[in-house]
Amino acid sequence: MPDPVSKLTAVTLSVTQTDMYEHVLNDTLIGSSIYANIALAGLSLLVFAYMARNVTDPRAQLIIISAMLVSAVSIVSYTGLASGITISILEMPDGHQMAGETTELAHSGEEVDGTISLWGRYLTWTFSTPFILLALGLLAGSNMTKIFTAVFFDMGIMLTGLGAALTTSSHLMRWFWYAVSCTFFVVVLYILLVEWPKDAEAAGTKDMFNLVRNLTVVLWIGYAVWWAIGNEGIALIESAGVTSWGYSVFDIVAKYIFSFLVINWTIKNVDKVSAGESYGSTVDAVQADD
Numbered sequence: 029m030p031d032p033v034s035k036l037t038a039v040t041l042s043v044t045q046t047d048m049y050e051h052v053l054n055d056t057l058i059g060s061s062i063y064a065n066i067a068l069a070g071l072s073l074l075v076f077a078y079m080a081r082n083v084t085d086p087r088a089q090l091i092i093i094s095a096m097l098v099s100a101v102s103i104v105s106y107t108g109l110a111s112g113i114t115i116s117i118l119e120m121p122d123g124h125q126m127a128g129e130t131t132e133l134a135h136s137g138e139e140v141d142g143t144i145s146l147w148g149r150y151l152t153w154t155f156s157t158p159f160i161l162l163a164l165g166l167l168a169g170s171n172m173t174k175i176f177t178a179v180f181f182d183m184g185i186m187l188t189g190l191g192a193a194l195t196t197s198s199h200l201m202r203w204f205w206y207a208v209s210c211t212f213f214v215v216v217l218y219i220l221l222v223e224w225p226k227d228a229e230a231a232g233t234k235d236m237f238n239l240v241r242n243l244t245v246v247l248w249i250g251y252a253v254w255w256a257i258g259n260e261g262i263a264l265i266e267s268a269g270v271t272s273w274g275y276s277v278f279d280i281v282a283k284y285i286f287s288f289l290v291i292n293w294t295i296k297n298v299d300k301v302s303a304g305e306s307y308g309s310t311v312d313a314v315q316a317d318d
């Protein structure tokens with residue numbers, strides 16, 4: 029015979045998508061960290077489109093479009109979180125700092141087991157960060173092999189980061205995922221710090237490349253450290269809201285400011301990045317001699 033009381037408790041403690049949506053709406057810290065970024069991403073897209081309206085060179089356009097896609101994906105990312113579809117309350121495994129913690133739902137005051145995870149961030153970084161690397165690789169004049177390597181290892185960083193965030197079975201496995209993610213990160217860092225600087229030197233774009241590369245390397249290391257000390261890692265920062273705002277601040281610089289710098293420079297230096305009018309054409313411009 030099931031005990032009717034514990035059955036009732038189990039029902040009241042289940043968290044729905046609507047609960048998550050309402051929680052984001054009512055928790056000032058988490059809510060603002062999400063809504064502010066939807067607004068900023070939308071605004072930056074409009075500004076970038078206006079800034080680049082007269083650029084006609086196809087290679088310059090490709091760099092600009094890459095940078096703009098970072099903001100486009102960001103809208104998707106934060107909309108997922110705001111809708112309550114990519115944010116959950118997860119019960120951390122034994123050994124984790126947040127194991128046994130409860131969360132008070134902001135809209136109902138109800139206490140539920142577990143801690144908040146904004147795991148949708150890691151999922152959508154899989155689609156946004158490749159565009160950051162594509163813009164950097166194009167700026168440096170990289171070949172396809174290095175762009176391919178950087179982009180796919182980067183997607184690996186984010187997907188294994190998602191694995192770390194979603195693992196509730198074992199504390200050790202969370203950190204194993206984290207270690208795999210960091211190993212992929214080393215590959216990307218190698219390309220950013222060793223390979224592309226040489227290419228950028230040859231392409232004559234060294235100064236600009238180094239500026240945005242440095243910004244990227246410092247911030248990206250920041251994301252990895254923040255995960256480790258945030259509520260999903262060792263929980264030096266226990267608050268999900270503060271952890272989320274940290275990522276939101278990193279995002280503002282790593283996405284919108286990064287993209288602004290790249291787009292603004294490209295517009296003024298089309299001659300330095302151009303590869304001619306027929307760059308990337310899918311038709312053979314040369315007359316066949318038959």
Ligand code: RET
Nearest residue numbers: 156189206209210213248251252255282
């Ligand atoms: C995680 C945790 C696992 C270890 C590492 C990480 C690195 C994340 C990075 C994120 C960059 C995100 C950006 C987003 C902008 O759209 C996944 C936090 C190494 C580098 C730039």
